[in-house]
Amino acid sequence: MSAKAKNKLTPQQRKATLNRVLHKIRPYSAFVVCSLLVAAVSVAAQLYIPILCGDAIDKMLGKGNVDLAGVLRIAVSILVVAAVAALAQWLLSVCNNRITFSVSRDLRNEALRKIQTLPLSYLDSHPSGDIVSRMVADVDTFADGLLMGFTQLFSGILTIFGTLLFMLRENVPITLVVVCITPLSLVVAGFLAKRSYGYFQSQSTVRGKQTALVNEMIEGQKVVQAFGHEAESLAAFDEVNGQLQEVSLKAIFFSSLTNPATRFVNNIVYAGVGLVGALYAVRGGITIGQLSVFLSYANQYTKPFNEISGVVTELQNALACAARVFELLDAEDQVPETENAAALQPDGHVQLQDVSFRYLPDRPLIEGLSLDVQPGQRIAIVGPTGCGKTTLINLLMRFYDVNSGSIKVSGTDIRDVTRASLRGSYGMVLQDTWLRAGTVRENIAYGKPDATMDEVIAAAKAAHAHSFIRRLPEGYDTVIAEDGGNISQGQKQLLCIARVMLCLPPMLILDEATSSIDTRTEVRIQKAFARMMQGRTSFIVAHRLSTIREADVILVMKDGHIVEQGNHDQLLAQGGFYAKLYNSQFEGVQT
Structure with a gap:
């Protein structure tokens, strides 16, 4: 036509x-x-x-x-x-x-x-x-x-x-x-x-x-x-x-x-x-x-x-x-919130009960996924490209709604709470960074506009961004171009990490959060993350398996299903899919 x-x-x-x-x-x-x-x-x-x-x-x-x-x-x-x-x-x-x-x-x-x-x-x-x-x-x-x-x-x-x-x-x-x-x-x-x-x-x-x-x-x-x-x-x-x-x-x-x-x-x-x-x-x-x-x-x-x-x-x-x-x-809005949607009071307990989801009606992605995450646990999600890792994050944040089953936080179905309170309960650092056109300070304080300068600086130091910010022409008042076009990818990611450090919500989502950072800085950031994750339920999507050895539970996903779960040592001992993934990354590397 x-x-x-x-x-x-x-x-x-x-x-x-x-x-x-x-x-x-x-x-x-x-x-x-x-x-x-x-x-x-x-x-x-x-x-x-x-x-x-x-x-x-x-x-x-x-x-x-x-x-x-x-x-x-x-x-x-x-x-x-x-x-x-x-x-x-x-x-x-x-x-x-x-x-x-x-x-x-x-x-x-x-x-x-x-x-x-x-x-x-x-x-x-x-x-x-x-x-x-x-x-x-x-x-x-x-x-x-x-x-x-x-x-x-x-x-x-x-x-x-x-x-x-x-x-x-x-x-x-x-x-x-x-x-x-x-x-x-x-x-x-x-x-x-x-x-x-x-x-x-x-x-x-x-x-x-x-x-x-x-x-x-x-x-x-x-x-x-x-x-x-x-x-x-x-x-x-x-x-x-x-x-x-x-x-x-x-x-x-x-x-x-x-x-x-x-x-x-x-x-x-x-x-x-x-x-x-x-x-x-x-x-x-x-x-x-x-x-x-x-x-x-x-x-x-x-x-x-x-x-x-x-x-x-x-x-x-x-x-x-x-x-x-x-x-x-006239485009159809996202599913409206329920009439009596309440503000979420999260304690970090997350449950997925028989969750199924598909982007296209004839192409299933996640089927029958169940998971019980206790408060304060660090959950790593690994698997090959297209297995559903990022989709799971989208479902947790309710960017998409499940086709069947339910996701509960603190015992409450996330469809019965306000989206603002749900998303405000998570701190998210993604591999794809996003910065608005504005000053460095405004970008760090994006989730907490009333933050004091001392709080912003403390968050930047925790994210190891303070040193490079001081070298900028106007320091924290330096204007960043649209999507951070005048700073490096690694510096953009450090600012996004500082943004989460400032808010410190009760739950965290880290989707390959250090992918654009040099190795030495990554070690420091991982230590900062470790301190930040203490007492907070954390979901870590990782491609480099060396970054998730300390996770309490590692979920191994394949074709929308959790095929293995356990800690690093347990999964290696099983010699299954995770062990093959891990060994393929370190094949030929002397440890």
Whole structure:
């Protein structure tokens, strides 16, 4: 199925999107009413000027019949009316800008709040670049279309009806000429708008793919260059860029036809008014000044059709982008907390009872897993890649919910406690570090923003990060770039360890927490971890088995099952799967 066919909205979906946009505008209805009023004043003032000009022309016809005083009075009136129109136009832009950027702000806030409630499975299955594109590029495009709609659509419609009223007041037959020819413009604009909408929808989708690809390439540029994949990356980008070019050209082609097509119809209207009006003027049916008024109105009457046709095209694009944002907002939230969810009071006792979990319905991962962890125990989890180690951590933190069975902390099912209290009970240090753009101090105090400077320094010393922090240009006030781009991977990991050292929650999760740290520092960190883990239930995911010799219990996982468990010496003595893993790491090493 083509991208266009897949992403094009049905008329019902388009109507639903429009209704939701109107619902978003409703809180700013006072500004909408104000916009309509000042638009009416602006249009009325602009339409009154041609009548004044026509009167001035009639006062200057005929040799020696120029009424100079009357012309001067009319000129003053024109200046006053023009000033009123300019003031109304300024107020109109103020109101429209307030409406547009308030709605786009609300959409972005709602999208960001939505991300906080989305299940981890959604974020895992959608490219981050596409989500960013919806929140930034699509909202910007939507705002541009909305602003154009408010700025030109209201004024255009009021101009059309206002001009008709003024023309009917002057001469009905000439007005009928205008009314009879004008519908051609609407037919042309409607046809082109329908054709362009699908391409604009596809354009938004492909642009999201392009943003995701660019984001992926920037984040992984070192790997791309290390493996010599520059040509493949360029080829992939060229392909997406070519798709964007194709749909964009088609969208622009049909939208660009709107203006010249409606202008052609408008010129026919103007010529018709000029011809019929001239015949009436020759017969004395209207004055020369009235003929000039009609020609001016014919121009003003047809101009909004030009603008409205352009607005309709932009609104089609805006609706297509709004639909993508609403698609994000409509994504299913994570399983809500139970109505009477209580704050967890952890004592470190963790029980897994017959837990089963699968990411895909037809592909089981963890089946029938049971485990009883006593308070203060150090539980190491080892096994080959893909056996379910990290998945088990995700289940403990309730980033994913079990498909069957239960996980209990302190005898309470974690589905019956608040997520905030559950996750606040764990301190987590992952192999994949994450730092926010901010100072070193802010990053260490991320989980405890009210921590004193002495507490932050003590945590940094415990994590052996204090020495390198002192060498930074501004020490603890040094600003770290996004995701720690201006410090090494090992230094980032030390800051993440210091972050946990500062909070010291009752339970710990260490997922290969020292993978990016040099051997000498690792020895010190392991000693710090040993002190930190005393009296705390700890789950340690390890690939280097030498780091978990002191664990109270080692769980050996394979294909989602615990195939062995015991301490280091017991498992080696069994000579089973753990012993093979351990010996494979130290084969040929003299001990």
